[in-house]
Amino acid sequence: MSYDLAVLAMDGPVDAESARRMLDRCDSAERHVEGDLDERVVAFYEGLRACFPDHPPYGPDSPWMSMPLAVGIDHVIICMSYSDRSAPALEKIMELSARYGLVVYDPQFDDVVLSGADG
Template structure:
């Protein structure tokens, strides 16, 4: 098939951010870039993000032995004061993890599925 790369691992980053409902895309991008650059705010981690991180890890373990259906490309998923960033495989095995994380985030009131269900590219 044209354009298809065989045997190459593909992944994407999924960030669950502790943000106000009124946050816009620029604010989300700034928070994400700050977090992945290693610049973290001081303080206690946001309870919503920690809960989403912990529940995701319990449902989809991030410690060996990893099954072939593990959604994680690298482990453990990282959690900071206001984000949880997960490196997710781009595969069928990640679909269940994405749905579960989105549902958890919505229930806990944080992105990507937080109040108002905000998604930013």
Template sequence: MSFDLVVLAVEPATSLDDMRRMIEHCASLVHRDGEPDPRIIGFYEELQESLPDHPPYDRESPWMSAPLAVGIDHVSMSISHSPRGTKAVQAVCQLAERHGLVIYDPQGNEVTGLDLEYRTTAPLGD
């Protein structure tokens, strides 16, 4: 069993409508071209230090799908519903906050980190 999280590089004042459009685009098969956002690069590099997503694969890896889906403005993750997954979520949350990124939880259709507020979530609605 697994659950997904998407870390997104957005500006702090991004509206929920803009957030919805960005999430729809990130979920599509066609990704934006361009230079990667430095926040995404920093997040992914730090995440790789403790939780690599490339071979050789560790049996204790929290990733249900690897390598992770990385775009110029997002990192999508499918995480194991387990104690090792819980540790991964904690790392993702800490790194997202450190790099000023937003976390999207598709299961609850909620975002964390808009306006750089990491202690509350905002529902995106339908």
């Protein structure tokens, strides 16, 4: 069993509806904007994969259910195992998102976690 999280580089007012719209846009190649990588997303992804690789070699205790993680200019979409092995990765996701001022969106519960200086 698995669940998804989206880590989003959002500016301005953030709520579940705006996070959902951004995730929908990120999931659609036709509607997703191109541009320069958001440095916050790059730093988040590098920090996360340093602890929990999404490219080989990775062990059987990997928290990821889909690899590599889905990374775009302004997001990282993560499919995680719904098990104890994901707990350390979830802690790292929350730590890094707070450090870099990113938004964590849980589409299963339509829940937003604001992090960093604005959250």
